[in-house]
Amino acid sequence: MNNSFPLGAVDKRQSTGISEELKAYLFNTFSLNDDITFSAFNDDPEIQFWEESLMKLSNEDVFNMLKEFYPQLNFLIEKETDKLELYNNAVLKGKTNDVSLTAYIKLENAKNISLELHQSAAGRIPVLVIPNKEDFVKILQALIHKNNPVPIPSSMGAVLLNGLNNSKRLNILKKNWQQNNPFGDWNAEFLKNIMPNKSLYKDKLIILSTKPYSNVSASQLGLDEDLWTAYSVSIRKEHEFTHLYTLKKYGQATNNLHDELIADYIGIIKTIWNYNKTWMLTFMGLENYPHYREGARLENYIKEAKLSSDDFKQLITIIKNAIENIAIFDKKVGKLKSTKDQMCRIDALCELSLIDIASENGSELLLEIYYENFHRALF
Template identity: 40%
Template sequence: MSNQHQLRASVLASYGATALEIEELLAYNQNIFDRSFSTLPTKFPLPPEPHVAAWEEYATLAQEIGVFQALSSKLVQLQFPILEGISQTQVYRFATRKGVSADDMVEATGLILQQPEQLQLILHQSFVGVIPVLLASNREDFVSLVQALTMRNEPKPVPDSMGAYMVTGFNNWDRVRQYRQQWSAKNFGNCSESSWLEEFGRLILQKHLYQDRLIILSDGFYSNVSASDIGLSEVEWRRISLTIRLEHECTHYFTQRLFGSMRNNLLDELIADYRGIVAAIGHYRADWFLRFLGLESFPDYREGGRLQNYRGQPPLSENAFKILQALVKSAAENLERFDAQYGQELRTLNSQPIMLIALTYLTLEELACSEAHSYIQKILDQLRTSLKEAEEHLKSKP
């Protein structure tokens, strides 16, 4: 760790960082992915998480009555409007924190969507398992869904450059109700309210039984970049945008499920956009990524680009932020060169996730330095050796 720390500090100094700025950027760029070679999966995709079964039921119901109506009958947040202060009301808290039915609550007037009939529910197969995806073709509807499911129905702002949201730790009271029904059937004659409260106390310790992960997507242009800026027709760019956006979010799901972390951080964004762009067009383009961030005219930054969403908490100082921009530019260009040289051998089903895993072992400083190519290759080789040994071990078991 000491050697890596010194290397990173040396790279930052070479980009003109002062001692204080080096400390700032070392903290911002710290790799917090929790991973071990010995626990990596040997085969992808992974089995789905427990919550997917409930969403498969929702998808079946949606075929009969429509997606929005089906989900509104299951997810209590969709039974309330977007209204300032609503999260502080007693009825909202009872419905979303205690699971009290909203059927008789006069405040539960329902979420208003502009085009509810256009809402789609997709069960998407990602590298780390199936994940539910809500696709809104209307920008206002996307914003309303994000506010309802992640902002407690409060009208908080959603940046124009944001076209997707990964929802994690979502308390699904419908799953709690299903659990209670099954528990009551098994404990017939001993399912009083007090008995249920005891069981509920045990249930809340097992988050996988009631917390969901899902993705909310819009179908607008990726990162609010126009088709003319990319040099494509609007139809083609919208199609490509959707793939980039979906696979970008699935990469956040990937790091969250395998390594317990997904952050508003430029390393996470570099990895996620790498996967999204490759999935959409078959190879990586650093110039696209830099345009998405607002750095297409580096060293100038275009206000409104995604970069300003990832300045950190507390925000990086002005000069440290400038150095971060230079780092991410070099990292993206190094990644493009590596992908151009080895891209074809990285496109098999198991090699694609292995490349993503390899990138999680590095820092932005390592990816931005002149030795980035060898660092990526070294970790890829280690991963492949480790996975081969794990596969042989599994085969040797009786």
């Protein structure tokens, strides 16, 4: 990363330089693994388990099945629920047979939750769609925040969970091993051979809501409500598929604006075939740049960064210019042609830092990396 500042695309009035905090936030943490090839994005080991589970399933039973896989979904959303002995026995130790709760999570619209395996550029993954926004919040609080009532931003509508313990898969492993080793020590086996091999019992799962994307209404974009609902679900799904791709190829999918601009770019072009920078600016609360709309999605990704007000002003300029350059890049490469094309676009956006994307020649730099990657993929 080039730590000199400001770059040409940044407001000349911000010539005093960039703080260490903003430098740290903007550092490009994507590290290319040269061993990864296009054929390496195969299904994860748990996909067979999901195939078998879904074959036995009707929509009405989705939530009940998930409660069996993830015992925390049996517990209320209350402060310090995760401190209860019953909770720890069920969630951490897999002792689910004796769980008997007089009060448990009740959903508003459990019967319309859907769960399907979806194909992505990085392989198949289960996708859970939750139509009711209160149900979406409860499930995220249970699975991400250990049943604590942590507020979920209204602009958050999807998540890729990686490393989610699946009690059902663990219990199957234990049962099969004990049948073959009736006098063996399961605890020793778990510590030695199961625990280090996390793919045996940890899931990847995408959870989507159906609310307006980025909490942006259809009227803000001049769209029909039903059309915008369909677009919102599509953008969310492809957005999370992009996070799955970067997780598998670069080893990360983080809540950073670099990641988010990439994932939104793919989400938009996979939904309407062309990048719409007006949408993207609105998603980030920059539709009236340089004014920022408070409460917009952008602030979800900087909570831990400890940025000053001057840092924030510099950051929104960088984001605005990056969006402009991504739009130029997209126009020059044209409509998405193939999965390989999609991968090369993601790789170009990953391999170039956010500051470089926002620079005066950001679109040219993206094109150069894109064509290098595309040419390399042909041979």
